[in-house]
Each structure stands twice: as structure tokens, then as C-alpha cells.
Amino acid sequence: MFERYYRELLNFLSRSVQDRDTAADLAQESYARVLAAQQTGQAVHDPRALLYRTARNLVIDQHRRSSIRAELETAAPAAGDEPALEHLPGPRTLEPETILASREGLAALVATIDQLPPRCREAFMLYKFDGLSYAQIAEHMGISTRTVEMQLQIAMEACWRCQDRLDGAAHARHGRARTRRAKP
Numbered sequence: 001m002f003e004r005y006y007r008e009l010l011n012f013l014s015r016s017v018q019d020r021d022t023a024a025d026l027a028q029e030s031y032a033r034v035l036a037a038q039q040t041g042q043a044v045h046d047p048r049a050l051l052y053r054t055a056r057n058l059v060i061d062q063h064r065r066s067s068i069r070a071e072l073e074t075a076a077p078a079a080g081d082e083p084a085l086e087h088l089p090g091p092r093t094l095e096p097e098t099i100l101a102s103r104e105g106l107a108a109l110v111a112t113i114d115q116l117p118p119r120c121r122e123a124f125m126l127y128k129f130d131g132l133s134y135a136q137i138a139e140h141m142g143i144s145t146r147t148v149e150m151q152l153q154i155a156m157e158a159c160w161r162c163q164d165r166l167d168g169a170a171h172a173r174h175g176r177a178r179t180r181r182a183k184p
Helices: 001-017 020-039 047-075 096-114 117-128 132-139 145-174
Strands: none
Touching: 001 020, 001 047, 020 047, 020 096, 096 117, 096 145, 117 132, 117 145, 132 145
């Protein structure tokens, strides 16, 4: 999905926000949100449509933030007061550390999926990205439903281990103890 739509999505976002760097950040955030939605087990029948809808919503949010900033910058501060913008926290999603972590996390998950055995990766992609049921995957791949279950369990455990590594690195950076997530 990433390789298939990235350039197309980036061009769409560049036209919308008229800044290539901001467009790249929004594209990255779009992929991260779609991947997060898919990891919850939500079936995504048309990943391209969800990706574009997410990107469009992020552009709308970006324009709203820009117009609020413009309004605040034009509002004259009272005598002796500091400008109002200095007291407003920025959105966490636009902080450089969050953007970097999101990019690294997405790259790690893509690498994890790429390293799965071919049949396991195929079953995972059909389930998570194409939204096929276990029975449909079994029929498509010519294997039993039980084999599909095992392949998807292997793929999900690989993704969970990757996420645990990422969570451990994030907690280590922030000096917090790591909490162990129970397996669903």
C-alpha cells in the first residue's frame, strides 16, 4: 500500500497545502493512522479510499490550525501582555519527535511485514488490507481456514513484537518503566 499510493498521495497533498514538506508530513501521518486503524482489526475494504479520506481530514485540520494562528497573530495583545500564541501548546502530532517516531514506527512495521514468509505475508495482506474473511483467504490461497488462522497469528505476533520493541525504545527515551501489554 505504501509504495503503491505514496507518490500519488504526496502530489495530492502538495497541491492542497502548497508546501512539499508539510505534504510529506501529512502523508506520513495518513499512513500511520490507516495502519493503526487496520491493527485494531477493522476491515478495510478500500485502503486507498481510507488513505485519501484520512489525508483530506488532516488537510482540513491543517487549514483550521493555520486560520486560528492567523487570527491570534492579528489580535493585538493588551498593553504589557505577551502575544497569545506563546501560551498555546502546539498539537502533539506536529512535534518533531512525534513525527520522527511515527515515521520510524511505520518503517519498522513495513519491514516486519516484508520479512514474513511469503504465504504468511500474503494471508496478512489479504486480511488486513483487502478485508477478506478467513474463508475467502483460504479459498483464494487454496489452503484450509485453520492454516489461514495460523498464518495470521504468526503475522500478528510479529507485528506485536515489533510494536513492543518500538514501545520499549520510546519508554527508554522518556525514562519510564515499560508496561507489558496483554495479548488479545
